[in-house]
Amino acid sequence: MGASAERGAEYTGRYVVLLDQADPERGLNALRSTAGVAAVERVRGAEPESAAEMLARPGTSVLFDELAVAVVDAQPDQRHALVTTAEAEPTIIAAEPERVVYATVITEARQAVTGFFPAYRSDERELQRFTQTQVASQLGPSWDETTTTWGLQAIRANLSGQTGRGVKVAVLDTGVDTDHPDLTRSLEETASFVLGQTVEDGKGHGTHCIGTVAGPARPAQGPRYGVATEARVLAGKVLDNTGTGTDGQILAGIAWAVSHGARVISMSFGAPVDPGELFPQTYEQVAQRALQKGTLMVAAAGNESHRPGFVAAVDRPANCPSILAVAAVDRAMATAWFSCGAINGQGGEIDIAAPGVDVISAVPNGGLGIKSGTSMATPHVAGTAALIAQAHPEASATDLGNRLRSAASPLSQGADEVGAGLLQAP
Template structure:
């Protein structure tokens, strides 16, 4: 069992600032626990927690009413995500000992972990104490952050300016990311394939995305699925944007896929493990072939992956759903390189690194450092990425492993269309086999640059 879960230490967060001024959150937890259940004895395991530890009676979340999930969790209820075999319970301090003892003794409970808080994978998080700030403030802050990041990019790329210019892409018709990944040459569009993007929501009025939604749900209590941050709309645009947007260049990969949007991060770009698992459960229930998650939580060197998320990802794979996740932006190369974040560090989740236009590792992209999982699987364009953004701005250029991840998710949708009978595991193998190999170490880019079929 996770050591922090076993000792019942209080929730909290540590933050640290890199030399480049990048704020990173560390080890933030809630007062809830994730319970991995034996698929054949889930009721037995949750009943034991109720009777022996006084945990609230568990409700089943089958994916049909996601709004109720958020409300029940906020009110202290217990939930079981049926598709994943994972329970979520809240424990008061005086219940911790009984909870831990029951989890260790009950054969129907495989493991239990503390619930983490995750963030949209962006270069600089909102400053501490900004919860509840207005959307206008957040957008203004983001604009200021971009200016700082541009200075950082100049510092890291100045030595390679000649190579960058030589490798410049003409983006008048299509983004450099679609060109580098050969999406513009592909005859596949993702037609008939369901793609779920779990993020900060979406602008449903966006002219490039309207009419494409198979489902739009919020897993955040008290918030609609509307995207006030912009992060989710941008990622959805890259994964599923149209072939002919209202204004060029084209930026979307799976241009005819069916879009499922799960808002799992709130209007400050943060959310707990349970919201992410609720979104995955919902996506699996609706038959989504791909789940794209540009989110994560930093972990330390030597820290193992979450067994709960790993088993959930395995169960999703068996149900036909492949999860793709951002490797994280915690690095400040060449001086500081951080390990792949949670939950991308799970072996059964595809971890995506970011490349720049020169097809070198982006300075912020994390590395596969930790053994026993934690590797980078593949890389995609993640610097200077144009995509959709909430109106009236309509489009915006951003950077991050967040921007790389939906490139991979969209290409998986193309592969699913090209191979309709392939299992999720087979789609993963086809994706990795088709990547363009690189001289960059695999710890940084996995098998190489993702390529469309």
């Protein structure tokens, strides 16, 4: 999707209901008795095909056992009763309208910045900030991408001793080109949560993100563009071939990824929020439950800004405190003109920034392409998390997030734009 500050909230008419993990059935029974919720199907993490079919079935509510969260289909005249029941029943933690979400990629062209202003780490691993003049005098006016993309150079992934070997990273997106010569070896498992569509990527967005996470050290053509070249990818299609999906499809993908042992979930999509709007309790609690199971969730901050004149709030679900929100920077280490910022309070913060302008990666039909967006920044972070997980296999999911932030290289912008700073590989 292109930048669209005018894009409003869109709803499906269903509700996302977060249940007490100790007794989810009690909450469902309360909804059955007072809100007319009839058929409830249970889905376990390893059942993607059935999840897609159930979510599309009218009048059917779906419970994802892995996370004790349900997508509830209630008749219009029963929705008030559903909300009232949720407020009164202690085993129902939250109930929120299901939203439509979009892939976050920029299609509107802006003049590219050719200079660059990177922050480097010295041999003593101390953080340093260089002036643009100093950097230009040492390295020239532009990045040389003959062998490695500018993004990998900026985060020092090309200098890392880690490859992410064996670490599972789930990329929930528009699917993947399963025949792409650069990606076939990295694909551990695939699943589609979109009814009537295979995991094959009809949009190109998911393939590009997966390439950034785990493209090979020596691709078939062009420079190296993958951060964690030996990571294992779980490719979950939660957005259709137009780049559109629902909370239910995303939650199905999250449950699947967690149940399959993903250490990181990369989510390059979002839905816009208004100034002052609170983060969604359902996603926040799901993210906390994922952390407890060893999975870190990373999400794109969103592309609705038109800097410098207008800064939009961080999209949901990235605005949740327990989900790492990723901003985008350009080749000059300036905040990308489209990147959303921390204009809301608790939960609307930016955690870290990564390369998100003119990013080279894989595209369907075996080729390479250039895309921009916080979508492109996010898989840089997910891939780097895999490098850290390989280096520190004992680290908890919370530790992975803390290590990402603490290793970031300071930038001149405020935390409201770039969080802890520029992502740096171990």
